[in-house]
Amino acid sequence: MNGVTHLLATDLDKTFVGDREALTELLAFFEEQPYHVNLVYNTGRHFQSMQKLRDAENLPAPDIAITDVGTEIRIRNGEDFELDSEWDERMTENWQPEKIEEIAARFAGLTKQPVTGKNRSSYYVADDETAAEFGKQISDAGIPHKYIYSGSKYVDILPVDGGKGQALQYVVKKYQLQDIKLLVSGDSGNDTEMLTQGFPSVIVGNAHPELLAIPEDPTIYRASRGFAGGILEAWQYFHSK
Incomplete structure (x- = not known):
């Protein structure tokens, strides 16, 4: 460069x-x-x-x-x-994908995306309400993360940085x-x-x-x-x- x-x-x-x-x-x-x-x-x-x-x-x-x-x-x-x-x-500092997966399992409207990256947890989501509640529960659990909702159907949970x-x-x-x-x-x-x-x-x-x-x-x-x-x-x- x-x-x-x-x-x-x-x-x-x-x-x-x-x-x-x-x-x-x-x-x-x-x-x-x-x-x-x-x-x-x-x-x-x-x-x-x-x-x-x-x-x-x-x-x-x-x-x-x-x-x-x-x-x-x-x-x-x-x-x-x-x-x-x-x-x-x-990216690996304070990254807790297992806890994110535990919360995701509570939602029938979430489907895991077939991605290979180890430092992201990504899902297809059925509706805005499910996406919002999923993000809220991750925050309430005190898990450091970054929440991204895009295209009205994709949720990415990333390391906080x-x-x-x-x-x-x-x-x-x-x-x-x-x-x-x-x-x-x-x-x-x-x-x-x-x-x-x-x-x-x-x-x-x-x-x-x-x-x-x-x-x-x-x-x-x-x-x-x-x-x-x-x-x-x-x-x-x-x-x-």
């Missing part, structure tokens, strides 16, 4: 990926610039799922992969990706990227944290309604175009010079 001047930190599904024509347009635009745009994929997918999506969609390799809703970070080293052990250790925003802040600080030209992009509730860190950010035009609740802010651009087209629209808005 030495010499980085421009960086896109983006969610994948329904943000960077979802409109092949728009993604081709975005990548062609980046290629035409006199600078290099480094990539961070910041996704809810686990690492192996991210790699499968890359193969299926012929996506460029990111410089950094933040996966499992900000609970794992890997740095690209040639063709390989190396786990950031410092972040991994932080986890999440896409916290992970991105960690990367920016570790690699001293505070003064570069950065754009953050997302489409759903689990992107809220990274979109509201004060970095130039874009809510793509096809975003879930839950992102409409984010207050107006000069650092957050609400694109008219969807998917990668919205990213391009915001890049030209923030970084046209």
Whole structure:
């Protein structure tokens, strides 16, 4: 990550990926610039799922992969990706997945998601009321955690320091990227944290309604175009010079 001047930190599904024509347009635009745009994929997918999506969609390799809703970070080293052990250790502090599972078992409206990440507990949820009560019972039990409800059907329980925003802040600080030209992009509730860190950010035009609740802010651009087209629209808005 030495010499980085421009960086896109983006969610994948329904943000960077979802409109092949728009993604081709975005990548062609980046290629035409006199600078290099480094990539961070910041996704809810686990690492192996991210790699499968890359193969299926012929996506460029990111410089950094933040996966499992900000609970794992890997740095690209040639063709390989190396786990950031410092972040991994932080995620395991006070993490109590067994107790979370015990509480989840009380709810008929929760179904465990088939994810492999060890530092997240993720569920499909039947309705808003079940999601809210589940979060309340975890809090009442005194379990340190971060609760994320997105798309009206997904609940992620993460270590208290986890999440896409916290992970991105960690990367920016570790690699001293505070003064570069950065754009953050997302489409759903689990992107809220990274979109509201004060970095130039874009809510793509096809975003879930839950992102409409984010207050107006000069650092957050609400694109008219969807998917990668919205990213391009915001890049030209923030970084046209």
